[in-house]
Amino acid sequence: xxxxxxxxxxxxxxxxxxxxxxxxxxxxxxxxxxxxxxxxxxxxxxxxxxxxxxxxxxxxxxxxxxx
Amino acid sequence: xxxxxxxxxxxxxxxxxxxxxxxxxxxxxxxxxxxxxxxxxxxxxxxxxxxxxxxxxxxxxxxxxxxxxxxxxxxxxxxxxxxxxxxxxxxxxxxxxxxxxxxxxxxxxxxxxxxxxxxxxxxxxxxxxxxxxxxxxxxxxxxxxxxxxxxxxxxxxxx
Numbered sequence: 204x205x206x207x208x209x210x211x212x213x214x215x216x217x218x219x220x221x222x223x224x225x226x227x228x229x230x231x232x233x234x235x236x237x238x239x240x241x242x243x244x245x246x247x248x249x250x251x252x253x254x255x256x257x258x259x260x261x262x263x264x265x266x267x268x269x270x
Numbered sequence: 271x272x273x274x275x276x277x278x279x280x281x282x283x284x285x286x287x288x289x290x291x292x293x294x295x296x297x298x299x300x301x302x303x304x305x306x307x308x309x310x311x312x313x314x315x316x317x318x319x320x321x322x323x324x325x326x327x328x329x330x331x332x333x334x335x336x337x338x339x340x341x342x343x344x345x346x347x348x349x350x351x352x353x354x355x356x357x358x359x360x361x362x363x364x365x366x367x368x369x370x371x372x373x374x375x376x377x378x379x380x381x382x383x384x385x386x387x388x389x390x391x392x393x394x395x396x397x398x399x400x401x402x403x404x405x406x407x408x409x410x411x412x413x414x415x416x417x418x419x420x421x422x423x424x425x426x427x428x429x
Binding site: 227231232233234235236238239240244245247248251 | 280
């Protein structure tokens with residue numbers, strides 16, 4: 204199985220009309236964390252994944268999936 | 271009371287720490303050659319003034335950065351140990367430390383096994399000067415890696 208990760212954060216974020224900074228403030232991380240996770244440069248911990256899932260009110264698997 | 275650690279002040283700390291490393295590296299570079307200042311003043315007065323000015327500017331910048339770090343950092347011990355709340359900044363700091371260690375290891379490896387490739391300026395150095403050169407290489411790699419990582423993550427940003 205491939206270890207590369209795809210995510211739908213940008214899509215979910217634009218659905219809620221939020222900037223990266225607003226999302227970062229909402230879950231207590233830096234804007235750089237959000238931007239690097241969105242582009243796949245940085246793989247977040249389970250804690251951030253769960254915070255994102257809670258914020259968007261969707262299961263984690265709906266945000267992240269293995270390629 | 272300790273200031274709270276936030277992603278904003280952690281990023282500021284990382285940037286200041288990166289610049290501090292680069293300045294320390296420049297100071298080590300100025301110290302590389304075992305010249306005597308009084309002899310330099312006599313033989314090359316212009317060069318002596320340039321070196322003295324560089325020292326003054328670098329030491330002033332270093333003191334200013336250190337003061338800024340001490341007054342604005344949430345917890346000096348935690349920051350010094352690289353315990354950032356923000357995961358990405360933690361990764362940037364760790365990566366920079368790995369790069370510095372890697373480059374320093376590579377450099378020392380070249381000195382040990384490929385010494386015939388090195389210029390005479392390095393092979394003829396005293397042990398003390400070689401130590402300064404190695405410290406300079408390590409600090410420069412650490413500081414520039416942090417700035418590079420933060421810059422590339424800025425380019426990733428898309429609102």
